[in-house]
Amino acid sequence: MERTTLDLWVGIFVVAGIAALVMLAMKVGNLSSYNMSETYQVHAYFSNIGGLKPKASIKSAGVLVGRVTDIKLDMQRYEADVVMNLDKRYQFPKDTFADILTSGLLGEQYIGLVAGGDSDMLQNGEQIKKTQSAVVLEDLIGKFIYNKAEESVKPK
Amino acid sequence: MPFTHTLQVIGHRTIDAVWRIGLATRFFALTLMYSGTSFRRFHLIIKELFSTGVMSLIIIIVAGLFVGMVLGLQGYETLQRYGSESALGVMVALGLVRELGPVVAALLFASRAGSAMTAEIGLMKATEQISAMEMMAVNPIARIVAPRFWAGVISMPLLAAMFSAVGVFGGYFVGVIQIGVDEGSFWSQMQAAVDFREDILNGVLKSFVFGTVVTVIALFEGFDAPPTAEGVSGATTRTVVTSSLAILMLDFVLTAIMFRGN
Structure with a gap:
């Protein structure tokens, strides 16, 4: 399959969206904070x-x-x-x-x-x-x- | 008899509205049915992701930044009266993640991408491209509608997440850097109050629902538009009005289901 700049832009878009979600989960939400193991x-x-x-x-x-x-x-x-x-x-x-x-x-x-x-x-x-x-x-x-x-x- | 005439018009409009709802439902079902074909030809979805998702990036990011900044400013004004400006982060983050992110991003998406979809499909219909496809035994729903539908459904949660993330930084910029709220309490109180499943995933779910509704409305209006210049313009207007109202009403229903008792 040939690569086009369009694919690149869509890739950037998806990566940015997922990065925003991860940032919300880690920095804004409490997913990362204080995980009690035992x-x-x-x-x-x-x-x-x-x-x-x-x-x-x-x-x-x-x-x-x-x-x-x-x-x-x-x-x-x-x-x-x-x-x-x-x-x-x-x-x-x-x-x-x-x-x-x-x-x-x-x-x-x-x-x-x-x-x-x-x-x-x-x-x-x-x-x-x-x-x-x-x-x-x-x-x-x-x-x-x-x-x-x-x-x-x-x-x- | 002006009275009976009015009554006739109201009755006619009601029946027409119910008719269109039925048509739209059948259209939605057909779109889902033919989605399999468009997933096998994923490059079609990629192409639509570019025109709906990537092209909406700028408006979403700029709008998110300014909405977050306004939230920071207004939140500070109110909270400092009670001496609790350290809760600014909580207010900005919860407001964005739960409500403003999904809703405002969906409203912008409806007017930026939804209207474009309607106009595009309406014009395809007016220039008889859709009839030509049917002539060549290409299913227009599988070829045109389904890829656009999935592009909308995929890009909406991503756009809403970006809106919220950028908005939080907008609030941080105004609250912490400009006004001088304590940075530590801004982030730590935010992290303590925002729950991943309760708040963030519910926000994602909301934007997923909005994305589905907006794209279905936009595609249906385009597909159903009278094949004239006037018809296409009317359909585009209806897309923006109907989907905006649908977003706001659905938001109330979803909020009542998700956050009741909290």
Whole structure:
């Protein structure tokens, strides 16, 4: 088959289109970012998860160590059961704290892990016992108003 | 009786529209049926890819660049009121990948390539080239329509991807280089928020659907045009109007299906 300049242009067009798609996938999308190869699963109960969603990040000292995979309501305890996948490279002691935190004032919520002092490490399928629920703004305001009201009554 | 006359006109137009929809569907089915022949003669598709895809490159890239720049500017104006200009990258990328990329690229494609297709086929019909082909036992749908159809379907997602990619850089240029939004948060927040399957592949799927619809409309209008100068010009206008409306309506439907609940 003879080669024509037309073929060349069409080739350039197709290559540019595919390059744009790859660029969108790698640079704009999250296909390249943080691929956890090996993970282990732990779970924790929270009395209130606030706005935590599946796929929310799990951070320890600000470093991304895993993702929330599943959230469901436990019908025995009436608490939220949060399942998380953690990177195998990062091992945490059994008495690690899991807190639901907010990035920025109105940002999205994530789980912060604070390592404890236990020498045994968390294993696959185990539970993080020490948790702190999300801070719900309404509760906070309610408490504040209650305290103020108490203060204004006390001095008399 | 002007009233009954109006009623007659409305009825006539409605029946005519339904008739044409049926014809267009049969035309689409025939195109798919005869596609096998055009894939065996791939150089025909390559030739059409050149005139639909390559020739639309410039308009798509320039338009994408400017749409991205406007998004960067407007997004910054709004986001900085809430002190969240670091989310500019997210806004530009999601807007482009989900909506503006597929939709604006398809609108440009309809007016750049679709109108040309209609005019070309309409003129072929007016100068009796299509009847001549039938005379020589060459199926005009297999020889003329199917290669153009596949060229449109192939080039539309590629053009939309280029539009989005160039647009992101347009937003980056205005947001980061000119205004001075933090470069790290621009890209990292974008990467955190844009999901490959959810956003990018759905955008590609959208542009694939738009490409199919636009080329079918353009080819059908050309094939169905009355073989006169007036008929061809009317068909070209109808191509642009109908396919633009079809793109915008389909976009709403597709968005409702794809992104509901997010």
